[in-house]
Amino acid sequence: MNERVGSEAFGAVVDEGIGEEIHALASRLYPICRSITGDGVRETLAILAEHIALERHEVPSGTSVFDWTTPQEWTIRDAYIADGSGRRIVDFRKHNLHVLNYSQPIRARMALGELEKHIHTLPEQPERIPYRTSYYAGNWGFCMAHKAFAAMEDGEYEVVIDAEHRDGSLTYGEYRHAGATDETFLLSAHICHPSLANDNCSGLALLTLLARNLARRVTRCSYRFLFAPGTVGSLAWLSRNEDHVAEIKHGLVVSCVGDGGGPTYKRSRQGNAFIDRAMAHIVEHFGEGATIVDFSPSGYDERQFCSPGFNLPVGLLQRSAFGTFPEYHTSADNLDFIRPEHLGTSYRIIMEAIDIVEGDWxxxxxxxxxxxxxxxxxxxxxxxxxxxxxxxxxxxxxxxxxxxxxxxxxxxxxxxxxxxxxxxxxxxxxxxxxxxxxxxxx
Amino acid sequence: MNERVGSEAFGAVVDEGIGEEIHALASRLYPICRSITGDGVRETLAILAEHIALERHEVPSGTSVFDWTTPQEWTIRDAYIADGSGRRIVDFRKHNLHVLNYSQPIRARMALGELEKHIHTLPEQPERIPYRTSYYAGNWGFCMAHKAFAAMEDGEYEVVIDAEHRDGSLTYGEYRHAGATDETFLLSAHICHPSLANDNCSGLALLTLLARNLARRVTRCSYRFLFAPGTVGSLAWLSRNEDHVAEIKHGLVVSCVGDGGGPTYKRSRQGNAFIDRAMAHIVEHFGEGATIVDFSPSGYDERQFCSPGFNLPVGLLQRSAFGTFPEYHTSADNLDFIRPEHLGTSYRIIMEAIDIVEGDWxxxxxxxxxxxxxxxxxxxxxxxxxxxxxxxxxxxxxxxxxxxxxxxxxxxxxxxxxxxxxxxxxxxxxxxxxxxxxxxxx
Amino acid sequence: MNERVGSEAFGAVVDEGIGEEIHALASRLYPICRSITGDGVRETLAILAEHIALERHEVPSGTSVFDWTTPQEWTIRDAYIADGSGRRIVDFRKHNLHVLNYSQPIRARMALGELEKHIHTLPEQPERIPYRTSYYAGNWGFCMAHKAFAAMEDGEYEVVIDAEHRDGSLTYGEYRHAGATDETFLLSAHICHPSLANDNCSGLALLTLLARNLARRVTRCSYRFLFAPGTVGSLAWLSRNEDHVAEIKHGLVVSCVGDGGGPTYKRSRQGNAFIDRAMAHIVEHFGEGATIVDFSPSGYDERQFCSPGFNLPVGLLQRSAFGTFPEYHTSADNLDFIRPEHLGTSYRIIMEAIDIVEGDWxxxxxxxxxxxxxxxxxxxxxxxxxxxxxxxxxxxxxxxxxxxxxxxxxxxxxxxxxxxxxxxxxxxxxxxxxxxxxxxxx
The missing domain is CATH 1.10.10.10 (Winged helix-like DNA-binding domain superfamily/Winged helix DNA-binding domain)
Known part of the structure; x- marks a missing residue:
């Protein structure tokens, strides 16, 4: 009805069935063993690239990224603990959470008493495998259900982690949607977690399909979608895009958007940026369960975007907040835990934020x-x-x-x-x- | 005790019996059939003029007033629905709410099936006649108790509204009290409603007697009392007084000040003007029932005073807020609904606001x-x-x-x-x- | 770990047993009959001076102090009411609250009917002697338990107050701790109350031992500890230190710090001074019972420090707020009412405020x-x-x-x-x- 760019598309995109579509995409991503580097990330990006014109970026191992250095690539081929009879008690091929992510390799026989120092379990959730990482400390280890661990008998075990760390690169993907202006909206999801459906297959799949749908829309703002490993990945992106960081006027980190909790919006460090106000508006009208929390330096990559040298207006959208649901960082964060209707609702929340950014005048x-x-x-x-x-x-x-x-x-x-x-x-x-x-x- | 003008009169006016006096005046105004224009307004102003030196202003029909045009005068002589035997089922002479206010004339015989499209009732309050208007849409109609409507039998009825619309003028009254300075306090009550005691015989009577009493007082501020039809009346006044609008530093629209609810103060659009602070102070010390609500563009003439081109510091004082009490805009808003003690209390609230405006230093x-x-x-x-x-x-x-x-x-x-x-x-x-x-x- | 003065001492002072030490010192101060002037104040200061290098200041009677004049010295030697048999019904030597503080002398025989006009009791706490003063009105009187008063029989009594008012001086004590900067923290306790343990033997003893301990610490700020009679004493100090008042960047009045209530922090008139923020931080982390109240011109010497001509950032720290506990200003405010553990906690609260003032950067x-x-x-x-x-x-x-x-x-x-x-x-x-x-x- 008027000539302001962006407004004419308001409400124009109908997204029936989007929840199912996101769930289906998340289901393809779920089995892949991702880590902070390596082929799992590349395989994931290749699937996302079926939907959007994704650029893949490779940052060589050992590159200085502000105070950090990009790590070596980790390749995991197999990992298991076998008992005296050769039976695999723990088997990476059954669940990729079984191996301590980014673990050092090992091939040894050892007594349970020695082995158990390297086994992580959840005594309070005895059926579930925990998710553990050791990116920077050079450890090896296994994760398993406490119940199975308790059933292990004394004796000697064969312990194999067939992995290697070698120079290669850190990989991230980016998709850009050009709008009428350089005013930029950043949408970011971490890509470094292995088989955890909510954290963050949900975010990766949702943002990919949202990017695909946004491509049909003429927008005032430009959009950048980032799929990068946590912390060092987002820092690598920031370091390669410092000249354009000032154009980022709005941003959301997206994770855990498939469960039925929340929504939970965590404000940016600025606290009252436009995105904070827009998300507060949406969340306050959402109804029961909706929560707004203040920024804190604990969380996902908003920690980097909101570091004092950048202080970008980037908040975090989740359904249940990380760390607050029992499935968090366990094998129970699986494809049953995320639901199409919740993914669809999360999609619409972000689309509503985009509508506000585009449509405000x-x-x-x-x-x-x-x-x-x-x-x-x-x-x-x-x-x-x-x-x-x-x-x-x-x-x-x-x-x-x-x-x-x-x-x-x-x-x-x-x-x-x-x-x-x-x-x-x-x-x-x-x-x-x-x-x-x-x-x-x- | 000091030489500041206004302060010496502080508390000097004793107003014993003011509630009864306001009720008595409201009782004289109640029977008159007022509308947005016409003789009902003039008759009302003539009664108010017995107490104060009221100026009457006539704005010719068809005058441009900002985005509006002043309407024609409406004269109503009689209106009724009579059954086959000639008995008046609905009779304007019994209650002036029976006719749709500003109705087009009609003189016809018609079947109930046709007639009922023009009859307004309150099914949930079957004994009460609703108050309805149609100023700008050219309709005709009747209002009646639902119970009486339900008792109407099929058949043909004689339908008469003996009214006419003709060029004339829109009428409003104003009283000015000159103080030591041009700093002006506006007090305004709408004069366009027919037999509704709280809305707004109460406000008209209260402001008139308050103006009369204020005349005895030496004040720092100047006061303007406005008695005008809603919306187009206040707009007419604004358009004729644009040069002095900037002098209005405080204002109250006054309506529904005779019932036992509230008091309810609705802030001006500015939100924290001096009058807002003064009224908040009074209301917060009032005790149970007292309420402060934020400005919204729904209500009485504060909508016009607080339009963005004027943005005057004018709030709204009521006891029960309009629309929240069942008697609102029905025949139950009668002289029993308003009480001397409540009118007296409302009077003292406004006088206290004047004391604060006068006495602050x-x-x-x-x-x-x-x-x-x-x-x-x-x-x-x-x-x-x-x-x-x-x-x-x-x-x-x-x-x-x-x-x-x-x-x-x-x-x-x-x-x-x-x-x-x-x-x-x-x-x-x-x-x-x-x-x-x-x-x-x- | 760094070169900022003040920070290196952070947490360095361990104060085991400080509560017992404060209680012991308060116990020595308790029996002394202090008043607004006179030897009671000097005797108290002499005991405090055993711990810190206290300066004693004497302001001659009749000195103009802003709007006030320093009063004459009051010397009380004995006071009693004796019955017909010569038995002392009321005896100053048993409790110094028995005499109206700063009372005029009297030596007379009079009937109970006349005498009772000069007797103060607490009918609702019949076992307790109230504390009453009459500094500026020239009255004489006694205070006693209502129960004992009720038991007095009609007849003539011997009434003796062996006191005198004569020119001398108003006395106060001050201790200064020099820091690296002139930025000054004022800590003040009133010294004019007789045998009331919480109000304010607790404050006098606490500040004295805190001053002693602070002497061992290298600080960024300078500290001034003031022990002065209420109102006119603090005004005398302000009048003699006007050139340095601007250096006071933080301050606490300390009273009633020995009971188990609160803590209660009353903000300075500024409301959000650094000390207000520091105390709010401490009090908010304290747990149950902790209370912050806004400034009001009712209380102790913060009234003078926060008068509009000074407006210093001085708050008031108490445990139970004055006037809110039944022992307040009665003989029940004794050494059993204050406890070492509460005094120790109060000490640590103030030391934490000092840590914040010293350690903030x-x-x-x-x-x-x-x-x-x-x-x-x-x-x-x-x-x-x-x-x-x-x-x-x-x-x-x-x-x-x-x-x-x-x-x-x-x-x-x-x-x-x-x-x-x-x-x-x-x-x-x-x-x-x-x-x-x-x-x-x-």
Whole structure:
């Protein structure tokens, strides 16, 4: 209805069945044994690249990345503990969580008393295999269900981790969607976890399909989708993109978006950036379970994006917050734990944030003295009896009342308690009737 | 006790019996069939003019008023629905709510099936006649008790609305009280509703008698009392007074001030104007039932005063908020629904707001280092045992402590939790003893 | 670990047994009959001077002190009411609360009907003697248990108050601890109350021993400890130190610090001074019972320090707030009412405030882009499993994240919810590893 770029697509993308589609993609990613480096990441990116024009970046091992150095590649071929009879008690081929991720190789026979120093279990969740990593300390180890561990008899075991660390590269993927401006929205999901469905097959699959759908849309902002290993991966990306970091005006780290909890939004370090306000608006209208938490330097890659030298407006979206659900970092974080309906809801939350970023504008009333007469323009529903018409009328009155050049639509939503989408519709209608103009951007 | 204009009258006006007086005046206004224009408004103003030197203004029909045009005058002589025997089933002469206000004329015979499209009832309050208007859509209609409507038998009815719309004028009344300065306090009540006692015979009567009493008082501020039809009436007044709008530093729209609910204060669009702070102070000390709500563009003429092109510091005072009580806009909003004691209380609330506007000043201690010795000046009660003396002492200590030229008495009231009136008395006493001077106004 | 003065002593002073030591000192002060002037104050100061290099100041009677004049000295030798048989019904030698403090002398025989006008009791606490004063009104009187008063028979009594008022001086004591800077922390306790253990033998004894212990510490700030009679005593000190008042950047009035209530911190008039923020931090981490109240001009000498002409950042620390506990200003405020453990806790609260004032600094990360790699520096505990290690890691992450030159450690504590002491330890560790530098103070 008007010429502002971005707004015409508002609500235009219908995403029926998106939850099922995300779940199906996550299911393909789930079995792959990813780590901070190596072929698991490349295999994952290759699947994502079936949907979007993904660029793959390789950062050579040993590259300085701010205070860090990119690690060697880790290749894991097999890992097991076998008993005296040769039976595999623990078998990497059955579940890739069984091996301490990024473990050193070993091939030895040892007594249980020695071996058990290298075995990680969850005594309080005895059926589940824990997820453990040792990226920087040079350890080897296994993870297993406590119940199976308790059943191990004394004696000697064959212990094999057929892995190697060698120079290669750290791999990450990026997809860019160019908008009318350089104002950039960063969406990021970590790609370094092996078979954990919620953390983060859910985030990888959701962002990939959202990127694919966004490609059909003409946008005001530009978008960058990042699929990188945690910490050193996002730092590598930051170090290679320092010249463009200042263009990032909005950002979300996305993880654990497939369960039924939350949604949980963690504010950026700035605390009241536009993305924080937009997400607060969405989350506050979500209903029961929705939670907003303040920034803290514990979490995912928002820790790097929000480090003091960058201080980007990047928050974290999750359903249940990491560490708060019992399936977290265990073999119970599997494909049954994530559900299409929750993935679909998470998708729509992010799309709503994009709608706000794209659709926010600052209005000026062309009739600022008193209310304009809506009735003679047919803007009040004829009989006015129904509730939807009353809400639409209230949205128009709010927009007109705050159309002073100092309130964007999001600010109006915050003040009125109405939904951004309703105000945006009202503003488009009023604009079409000549009752609003857009404020100067200066 | 000092020379500041306005303060000497503080508490000087005793208003015993004011509630009964307001009720009596409201009772004279109640039977008149007012509308947005026409003789009902003039008849009402004539009664108000018995108490105050009211100016009557006539704005010709068809005058452009910002985005609006003043409507034609509506004259209603009779209206009824008669059954086959000629018996009046609905009779305007029995209650002026029976006719859709500003209805088009009609004179016809028609079957009930046709007629009922033009009949408005309240199925959930079957004994009550609703109040309905149709100012700008050119409809005709009747309002009646649902019970009576349900008893109507099929058949043909005689339907008469003996009304006409013709060029004339829109009428409003204004009373001005000149104070020592141009700083202006606007008090406004809508005059367009027919026989509804709370909404707004109560507001019209209260403001009229308050204006009469204020005439006896020497004030610092100037006061303008406006009695105008809703929306287009206040817009007409604004359009004729644009040069003086900037002088309006405080304002209250007054409606529904005769029932026992609330009080309910709705903030101005500015949200923290002096009137908002003063009313918040009064309402917070009122006790149970008192409510403060934020501005919204739904309500009475504060919608116009607070439109973005004016953005005046005008709030809305009510007892029960409009739309929240079952009698609202029905025939149950009658003279039994409003009570002298509630009208008296509402009067005193507004008078207290005037006292604060008149009596606020910014003090500077003449002994800012340490507390001055109040005892040797006889400012502590001799034995100090009683509670009133202790409160008076605390008021003095607060005034002295905050007498730094940056805290007006209202700011002191907000910080201390004490009543403005107690602090004002303490300040007058300290001023009389040379312990305070007035801050420079620059 | 770094060169900032003050920080090296952090946590260095271990104060085992300090509660018992304070109680023992308070016990020596308790029996003395202090008043606003006179030998009781001097005797008290002499005992305090056994622990610290106390300066005694004498301000001649009749000296103008801002709006006040220092009063004459009061000497009390004996006071009693004797019955017809010569038996002392009320005897000053048994309890110094029996005489109205600063009472005029009297030597007379009078009937009970006349005498009882001069007797103060607490009918609701019939076993307890109230504490009453009459500094400026020239009264005489006795205080006694209501039960004993009720048992007095009609008849004539011998009434003796062997006291005199004569020119002399008002006495106060001060102890100064010089730090590296003129930035001054004022700690003040009133010295004018007779045998009341909590109010304020507790404060006098606590501050004296804290001053003694602080003497061993190299500090950044300078400290002034003031032991002065209420109101006119603190005003005398202010009048003699006006040139240095601007150096007072932090202050606490200390009273009633021996009971088990609270702690209660009353903010300075500024409301958000550094001391207010530091005390809020301490009190909020204290646990149940801890309370923060806003400033009001009712209380102890913070009334004078916070008068508008000074407006110093001086708060009030108490356990139970004055006036809220039944023992307040009665003979039940005795040495059983105050306990070593509570005195020790109060001591540590103040020492923690000093630690914050001394130890706060503003950090700048030397690796602001991303998190530095703590692991390779051994800054993450090897196994990381225990809770203390996790907390220490969180403290490091918070310090690094907020090390932008705009957040002092106290600001970090406020934002993170972590304890100042934990953040300070983390900052020292990071500084030692070259990961932080100190922000420019300009």
């Amino acid at each position: 600052t209005t000026v009333s062309t009739n600022p003295k008193g209310e304009p007469q809506l009735g003679r323009r047919g803007l009040y529903a004829a009989l006015g009896g129904d509730k939807a018409a009353a809400q639409a009328a209230m949205a128009m009155l709010w927009v007109l009342n705050l159309a002073d050049g100092h309130h964007s639509l999001l600010a109006m939503a915050e003040r009125s308690g109405l939904r951004f989408a309703d105000l945006a519709r009202a503003a488009d209608l009023l604009y079409a009737h000549g009752l609003l103009r857009e404020a100067d951007r200066s | 910014t003090t500077v201690s003449t002994n800012p280092k340490g507390e001055p010795q109040l005892g040797r000046r006889g400012l502590y009660a001799a034995l100090g045992g009683d509670k009133a003396a202790a409160q008076a002492a605390m008021a003095m200590l607060w005034v002295l402590n905050l007498a730094d030229g940056h805290h007006s008495l209202l700011a002191m009231a907000e910080r201390s939790g004490l009543r403005f009136a107690d602090l004002a008395r303490a300040a007058d006493l300290l001023y009389a003893h040379g312990l305070l001077r007035e801050a420079d106004r620059s | 503003t950090t700048v990360s030397t690796n602001p882009k991303g998190e530095p790699q703590l692991g390779r520096r051994g800054l993450y505990a090897a196994l990381g499993g225990d809770k203390a290690a996790a907390q220490a890691a969180m403290a490091m992450l918070w310090v690094l994240n907020l090390a932008d030159g705009h957040h002092s450690l106290l600001a970090m504590a406020e934002r993170s919810g972590l304890r100042f002491a934990d953040l300070a330890r983390a900052a020292d560790l990071l500084y030692a590893h070259g990961l932080l530098r100190e922000a420019d103070r300009s």
